[in-house]
Amino acid sequence: MRQMAAPSGRPPRPSSRTGPTAKTRTKAESAARPANFVRPRSYAAIDLGTNNCRLLIARPQDGELVVIDAFSRIVRLGEGLHGSGRISDAAMDRTVAALAICADKLRRRHVSLSRAVATEACRRAANGVELAERVRRETGIVLDIISPAEEARLAVLGCHNLMEPGEGPALIFDIGGGSTELMHVDVSNQDVQIHDWVSVPWGVVSLTEHAPLPDDSLAGRQAAYAHMREVTRTAFAAFAGRAEQFAGQELRLLGTSGTVTTLASVFLNLPRYDRRAVDGLVVPTDAMRDISRRLADASIADRADIACIGRERADLVVAGCAILESIIDLWPAARVGVADRGIREGILRTLAMQGRDVPVTRREYRK
Secondary structure, three states: OOOOOOOOOOOOOOOOOOOOOHHHHHHHHHHHOOOOOOOOOOEEEEEEOOOEEEEEEEEEEOOEEEEEEEEEEEOOOOOOHHHHOOOOHHHHHHHHHHHHHHHHHHHHOOOOEEEEEEOHHHHHOOOHHHHHHHHHHHHOOOEEEOOHHHHHHHHHHHHHHHOOOOOOOEEEEEEOOOOEEEEEEEOHHHOOEEEEEEEEOOOHHHHHHHOOOOOOOHHHHHHHHHHHHHHHHHHOHHHHHHHHHHOOOOOEEEEEOHHHHHHHHHHHOOOOOOHHHHOOOEEEHHHHHHHHHHHHHOOHHHHHOOOOOHHHHHOOHHHHHHHHHHHHHHOOOOEEEEEOOOHHHHHHHHHHHOOOOOOEEEOOOOO
């Protein structure tokens, strides 16, 4: 650290001011800071989905991006959207409140470059642009309502490095709140290419609202689940036809979503969600099917009592199970890889290194 110059012994000029002047304060502050001090560049990614609002802030360190702050809140932006075609005032209020917290974190972490994206709920809603304008006005965050193609690309960029090694055809899927994306990818040579993809307008929120329970009896739950399976099977039919060319090959499958991380937590019988245990886990497909069907048969109260599901996910997890089973039907891999990463990590990579294969690492961060 630089030393301050010694006083010259000359008496100061008289002044009516008390305390240091702005100029002396600036010099003193400069002297207290190393001459080569440069604030580390930091990046932020916000993913506003149909169900969740999520933030990651990361900083480059030793060739990778290290997460220094994070935030996640269930806002249920798409609640009621399937029937009304609009985002409700209550959902808007919840979303703006969550994004205000994100904006505060961006300021406190001195974020130099950020991107905030909104997906299916804002794409579909008649007042999606209205929400984006309110968010900008009240929080300063500029929401980019992205296309399904861009959503698929970012999800793949964020999680493809967790795909199981091998030569067989690889599929990445992202079960969201309002849509689901399937991406047939090539992840050889530490790079990724999307050969084929599809986005369907069925996620855990939209499908739950489309196929409500007739009653919370076992027969009612089974009927609703069968309807969900038929809806998703029909939605994936064209992609499933193209996937038939890979029959008999050793398929690889990787999922990024709250559905697969929740089912992985149930598989591990975790007392509470633990990202370190779940991210990168590989679960036998038969186990995923078994858990899906058990949850579909269970009452909402019984699902809420499962520690890693709880009340917030109890009513939505069954729709995710139906979508997952339909994906397994068309891509019958022996195992399902689990990724607790996706769009936000994809955004961070594109912001920091123009999409090059730079790992995004989560360590303990200061709150």
